[in-house]
Amino acid sequence: MGRPREFERDVVLDRAMRVFWTRGYEATSVQHLVARMGIQRGSLYDTFGDKRRLFFAAIDHYDRVVTAKLLATLEAPGSGRDAIRQFFRLKVDVSVDPGRPRGCLVTNSAAELASRDRGTATRVGAVLTKIEAGFHRAVVRAQRAGEIDRARNPRALARFLTSSAQGLSVMAKTFPDRAVLEDIVKVILAVLE
Amino acid sequence: MGRPREFERDVVLDRAMRVFWTRGYEATSVQHLVARMGIQRGSLYDTFGDKRRLFFAAIDHYDRVVTAKLLATLEAPGSGRDAIRQFFRLKVDVSVDPGRPRGCLVTNSAAELASRDRGTATRVGAVLTKIEAGFHRAVVRAQRAGEIDRARNPRALARFLTSSAQGLSVMAKTFPDRAVLEDIVKVILAVLE
DNA sequence: CATGTTCTTGACCGATCGTTCAGAAACTGG
């Protein structure tokens, strides 16, 4: 069976995710990674392949941990409109949480790499599509309950909400100020009336 | 008076801007820059100082050329609401123009560097503030003309529109598809009714 | 044409990049 691993894959992957989330892909060196992950270069390459594949694993991990928690608010039972409200409320909370990197790893990756790296574009696109689908379900639910005008295009609304979430992430990076973000969210939610 | 310069500063700066716009800051090497700018390393360092200062000059150039053209739509005489409509119409056109890099240099820089580099954060913040001010003026104009409900908070609306423009830029990087972007813009503009 | 100044050119710098690898260390099954 050989020598046992001295670290848990998910633990060090979570640390790698935070490094990429903070510094982006290109500005993150393997030295940064091993220092923060607390493992050696060899272990990194044995476990994750190379820097690029580690980055992809980090995006997937982000999707599983961070995005999933946001999306869960949309699937909450009850009012679809309240669910969307909760989504953006949580998004603002997360965005100003000093314990986390600012912004969003998916948004950052889209801006930094999506037009140049196909692997990143695929992964980012999949997450955004998943978010759009979550919004779509919530919108349809709200329309069925009469909370949102049924005449409105749910697909367009879902895309708008997805785009709005991305915009919020960008704004949070430059203006990490709750008042600014809440101003924006107020108007986003007003759209649903 | 010495030997005359063999290139025009603005011409090579425009080329540098496109390189940063396409590849981002970190992924752009000085080799990339001199190759695309058509000048030698020495000339680059003599004229622009170093890579970082060239990047700042590129952001300023982007502000002067690209953003200014977008902002000009907001200052057009007549309806404030039409002006905002025109802004986003132009934004979509620019976003799907195959002759340009996808997305927006300011959005990309915000996502890649704003939380880590103060100089970038300052410049990006200044541009975003300028955009917000333009939206604010247009909203107030529209409110005075009765096109937008006067009870609504113009500052919040301006911030929302600024954030929406950032969101569009991010979406354009992953989904460079006119139909998607127009769906989003349709809802953004519906907010103003 | 000689002189002084500025710009261009291409070689070159040390540092850091992502990646590899040989050997030591730590485990399991026989």
Add this chain to the structure above:
DNA sequence: CCAGTTTCTGAACGATCGGTCAAGAACATG
């Protein structure tokens, strides 16, 4: 306790990074 397997460790790889510099080329002035 030995053999076999896997992981850990740290030195090392060539390539590329951002940045510098000396020498030559191209101008204005006298």
